[in-house]
Amino acid sequence: MQRSRGEFGFECVPATDQSFENALRKARNGERLAVADGIELITTGTDDEGIDPERKERVLEAADRRRAEAVGEQVTFVANLNNNVTTACNTGCLFCNFKDSSQHFRSDADEDHGGFTKTPADSREIVERAAERGIYEVTSVSGLHPAFALDDEHHEILANYDDAAKTVNYRPPAAYDTDPGTYLEQMDAMSTSGIHLHSMTPEEAYHARRGTDWSYEEVYGRLQKAGLDSVPGTAAEILVDEVRDVICPGKIDTDGWLRAMRAAAAVGLDMTATIMYGHVENAAHRVKHLQRVRELQDETGAITEFVPLSFIHPNTPLAERGIVESGATDDEDELMIAVSRLFLDNVDNIQSSWVKYGDQQGLKMLSCGANDFMGTILSEEITKRAGGEFGEYRSFDEYVEMISAIGRTPAERSTDYRQVREIDVDAPDGPRLGPQADGTPLFDGTSHAPADD
Numbered sequence: 001m002q003r004s005r006g007e008f009g010f011e012c013v014p015a016t017d018q019s020f021e022n023a024l025r026k027a028r029n030g031e032r033l034a035v036a037d038g039i040e041l042i043t044t045g046t047d048d049e050g051i052d053p054e055r056k057e058r059v060l061e062a063a064d065r066r067r068a069e070a071v072g073e074q075v076t077f078v079a080n081l082n083n084n085v086t087t088a089c090n091t092g093c094l095f096c097n098f099k100d101s102s103q104h105f106r107s108d109a110d111e112d113h114g115g116f117t118k119t120p121a122d123s124r125e126i127v128e129r130a131a132e133r134g135i136y137e138v139t140s141v142s143g144l145h146p147a148f149a150l151d152d153e154h155h156e157i158l159a160n161y162d163d164a165a166k167t168v169n170y171r172p173p174a175a176y177d178t179d180p181g182t183y184l185e186q187m188d189a190m191s192t193s194g195i196h197l198h199s200m201t202p203e204e205a206y207h208a209r210r211g212t213d214w215s216y217e218e219v220y221g222r223l224q225k226a227g228l229d230s231v232p233g234t235a236a237e238i239l240v241d242e243v244r245d246v247i248c249p250g251k252i253d254t255d256g257w258l259r260a261m262r263a264a265a266a267v268g269l270d271m272t273a274t275i276m277y278g279h280v281e282n283a284a285h286r287v288k289h290l291q292r293v294r295e296l297q298d299e300t301g302a303i304t305e306f307v308p309l310s311f312i313h314p315n316t317p318l319a320e321r322g323i324v325e326s327g328a329t330d331d332e333d334e335l336m337i338a339v340s341r342l343f344l345d346n347v348d349n350i351q352s353s354w355v356k357y358g359d360q361q362g363l364k365m366l367s368c369g370a371n372d373f374m375g376t377i378l379s380e381e382i383t384k385r386a387g388g389e390f391g392e393y394r395s396f397d398e399y400v401e402m403i404s405a406i407g408r409t410p411a412e413r414s415t416d417y418r419q420v421r422e423i424d425v426d427a428p429d430g431p432r433l434g435p436q437a438d439g440t441p442l443f444d445g446t447s448h449a450p451a452d453d
Contacts, residue, residue: 063338063369089143136434191227202260216263278328341369
């Protein structure tokens with residue numbers, strides 16, 4: 001798949017004293033799996049190299065059965081919009097091609113760049129227009145712009161540092177062509193029109209408290225008062241620090257991610273959790289990650305869904321530097337979904353990402369343990385910039401057609417899964433769960449043009 005992972009000298013390796021057959025028996029019986037069990041299942045046995053196709057099918061069957069027992073035959077999706085505020089970032093993650101170096105955004109820069117920064121007014125207009133069309137969730141995950149601060153008080157604290165650009169990654173908004181506003185101003189702008197705001201990853205929360213002695217609880221509490229409704233558990237990548245040291249050394253560590261997520265739950269925010277796999281990590285790292293997510297859910301009960309994200313490699317620094325040559329294989333993708341279902345016995349919803357897998361493979365994941373098929377998106381810049389080839393948005397008609405074709409029941413859901421509406425396959429329409437949703441189709445015919453525009 002890529003350069004040998006042994007070259008990185010990882011201490012965590014996929015070797016166990018468990019057997020595949022014992023692990024599969026435990027999974028079929030609904031017993032809580034140990035890390036060794038998960039490793040045996042996700043590798044189809046550590047006694048031989050490669051994935052055994054017959055054993056793989058047995059793991060997938062066990063996961064699909066568990067899915068049916070846990071959540072039934074519905075395949076859910078959400079009417080949502082992605083509104084990422086800025087691509088300006090200087091964290092330097094090697095798996096990312098979403099960012100643009102923040103120095104190029106400064107008013108005194110000569111270099112051109114293809115990035116963007118939106119003001120709070122821009123964000124409000126985008127979200128209000130989406131809400132009028134029936135969208136009821138906005139997901140916002142942005143670069144760590146040096147001029148982004150939690151609020152005016154945070155700006156004052158950061159500005160008082162000597163050499164703030166180096167010590168706390170801060171430059172004042174006046175140094176840039178476009179002022180992103182504060183995090184609180186962006187939250188207020190995007191929580192307009194009764195829409196559910198899903199934003200502020202642990203990494204963004206760290207950026208919103210950098211240079212202060214504020215706790216994550218205080219930061220998430222202020223964000224919640226400004227309009228934040230739930231937290232995306234991205235920035236997780238692989239929750240094992242020896243992997244993070246290779247792919248994102250400038251990012252918060254595993255403990256920092258977990259502390260931030262606990263804080264979000266403590267102030268009453270729902271959250272999701274993710275894994276980004278298929279780069280330099282090995283099977284043991286993937287299962288250790290699942291263990292940490294399961295422990296977090298045992299502690300908080302706040303995780304509404306788990307989202308495996310298959311690494312899209314082509315335009316990323318990891319690929320450009322020859323560290324990886326490809327992402328995960330189809331077999332690895334299917335086993336990642338299946339073992340997530342079997343290992344995360346306390347998380348009801350496992351998502352299949354059609355943006356990452358494409359339609360055909362994304363639908364296959366729905367028979368490997370997944371029960372959710374993402375959302376309408378309307379805008380998706382992160383995967384596209386990394387070289388993703390699968391679309392940017394999806395209509396309700398397409399969802400109904402695809403889900404019905406595999407014999408499952410299409411259902412519209414709210415962000416938190418507390419509202420679910422089964423859709424009549426003979427009369428598909430548009431969103432109905434949002435405050436301005438009246439069933440009007442999101443798109444006009446097959447053109448993917450907005451129905452109202």
